[in-house]
Amino acid sequence: MTKTLSAGRFRGLMTLADDRGVFKMLAVDQRPPIFKALAKHKQRQPSEVRYDEVAAVKTLLTRILAPETSAILIDPVWTHPHALAYIPGRVGLLSTLEDYSFKLHDGERWSYPIPDWSVAKIKRSGAAAVKVLAWDRPDVRQDTREHQDAFVREVGAACKKHDIPYVLELLIYPMPGEEDDSFAYAKAKPQLVLDSVRHYADDSFGADLLKLEFPVNLKYCREFAGGAFDGKARAPAYTLAETREFLAELNELSHVPWVLLSAGVGPSEFALNLDLAFAAGASGFLAGRAVWMEALDAYPDMEAVEAALKTQAVPYLRQISALADKALPWTSHHAFGGQPKLEAASEQWLKDYLA
Amino acid sequence: MTKTLSAGRFRGLMTLADDRGVFKMLAVDQRPPIFKALAKHKQRQPSEVRYDEVAAVKTLLTRILAPETSAILIDPVWTHPHALAYIPGRVGLLSTLEDYSFKLHDGERWSYPIPDWSVAKIKRSGAAAVKVLAWDRPDVRQDTREHQDAFVREVGAACKKHDIPYVLELLIYPMPGEEDDSFAYAKAKPQLVLDSVRHYADDSFGADLLKLEFPVNLKYCREFAGGAFDGKARAPAYTLAETREFLAELNELSHVPWVLLSAGVGPSEFALNLDLAFAAGASGFLAGRAVWMEALDAYPDMEAVEAALKTQAVPYLRQISALADKALPWTSHHAFGGQPKLEAASEQWLKDYLA
Secondary structure, X not given: OOOEEXXXXXXXXXXXXXXXXXXXXXXXXXXXXXXHHHHHOOOOOHHHOOHHHHHHHHHHHHHHHHHHOOEEEEOOOOOHHHHXXXXXXXXXXXXXXXXXXXXXXXXXXXXXEOOXXXXXXXXXXXXXXXXXXXXXXXXXXXHHXXXXXXXXXHHHHHHHHHOOOEEEEEEOOOOOOOOOOOHHHHHHHHHHHHHHHHHHOOHHHOOOEEEEOXXXXXXXXXXXXXXXXXXXXXXXXXXXXXXXXXXXXXXHHOOOOEEEEOOOOOHHHHHHHHHHHHHHOOOEEEEOHHHHOHHHHHOOOHHHHHHHHHHHHHHHHHHHHHHHHHOOOHHHOHHHOOOOEEOOOOOOHHHHOOO | OOOEEOHHHHHHHXXXXXXXXXXXXXXXXXXXXXXHHHHHOOOOOHHHOOHHHHHHHHXXXXXXXXXXXXXXXXXXXXXXXXXXXXXXXXXXXXXXXXXXXXXXXXXXXXXXEOOOOOHHHHHHOOOOEEEEEEEOOOOOOHHHHHHHXXXXXXXXXXXXXXXXXXXXXXXXXXXXXXXXXXXXXXXXXXXXXXXXXXXXXXXXXXXXXXXEOOOOOHHHEHHHOOOXXXXXXOOOOEOHHHHHHHHHHHHHHOOOOXXXXXXOOOHHHHHHHHHHHHHHOOOEEEEOHHHHOHHHHHOOOHHHHHHHHHHHHHHHHHHHHHHHHHOOOHHHOHHHOOOOEEOOOOOOHHHHOOO
């Protein structure tokens, strides 16, 4: 069945994309990864990093990088109050809803909204889209499944109410005893990712755009397992041809346009991820650490961080933006059967459009 | 006192301006002028022009011209349902609230919102700003004054509630017996315009950006009264030096940034208006007929209209956009005392920001 779009979601999605309909988006809403990066260089605990340090770094990232993007994803606590004036009007604005401190229930992750933040506040503040990261494992207990599903679904209902696009990010995670950088986890990853997309692709969750991780760990892909990205050799878990098949399946499963996230992989691996994802039908990227993490090595020398952003992160953003010129415009996604149509494209729509 | 801006209004204003903070905006929300233009070329009454004809023309204007602007002002009836997909995401979106058919009470104009349209619906639909045209005469009866003031103030309150910028357009008009193109009306115009700005510049009306007409009729300005714009000589009502003084006073009176509207003057006169307005402190333009009206001479030959838009209107938009590079960025307006500040630029703002 062909999807139609309501006025606010149609316009909102357009403001996130470039003129061709491709998303070239940057995330600066990370919290623990930034806390860790700033702590590392002063040999502190992440919890010892001060609010104003994080705000200053996020403001710097925004000021230097936002002009290079089609949209930027910010958090409301550290970024919004300080960096808003540095986001050009032509650059779309996404705001994060989920709190970074999920709750662990025997190793399973339960997500919650940021205190005092809501879809209604995001809409009111002028952001064009709501982003939610939902931690997911297809093999969680029933109570975890119900909690996560209810969280994702409630946000979807609120986004419909306020007619704002819902960007749903899905991330799988290792259970206790599983090791992220292991053959077993790498081998299991494609099915975990695909099952997660299959589950949340149900229309009842209300997502308008999926932010997805690359479904394989390329470090365990036979063609790169010799240590192509970090010099460390690993046993191959799949081939590049199989990787393309996983991506094709993911693209089929995604009931709405999707973009790739960078999930902490390095710049060269992410560029390869993108190349493969675009060939499979991704409509762009929403990238964070792959773009700016290396520049934070210079912290606390903020001038050196700024210099690194300008000489490394900006050219890298331009490089992956050029790759994205091969991406599928979101308006051409199979869900729309040609091109997206407004839910009500007639003289009478004002009557039926409620507020 | 220095003005601060709430999150939604700050972001909304940014999305309307270019990277420097200058508004290069196009209006296609006109209704009677379009009805008249389409009727003229088929020798009909404006009321005989069909809905689909107007929608097609407005969609064409949007498709060809929106990419050349920093923002576009549309109406919700003829433009929105058909042209939304042609507005690039990087281009800001304003929606018109006032109905075109004001009511006449003994020659005095009373304004009303479009039926079934509201600030809440504009916000929900993803537009970045609300535009209202308030017809004004400083010399109206008390009942007219109260009606117009209540209308303007209610919209201001709704814009605050939904945290969306309020673009208030002020237009004076001839009373019965007054002739628009007359020495007497031209002579009276500067004080009528200035008094109107003085009145609505009160903070209680809640405007965030004023859309103002040029305070003199340049055809009656001594330096151009020989017929510079239309070949018709007129008695001079003021000098260019006096015109500059009127503009300086208007700029002082405007308690928020302001842009110039084109009000049906031709392209060369509007370019001169802009030059003088930018020198006085205007932050850009929100222009309509001066840009695209000549192209409608080719109606009903839509291919010829499109060709005229591309060969005349686009170059003209680029010309006045280049002029606007001398305009004052809205963020430098005297109301903000240097640069605008967010109402709440702290970690705690989420708590106080209600929705």
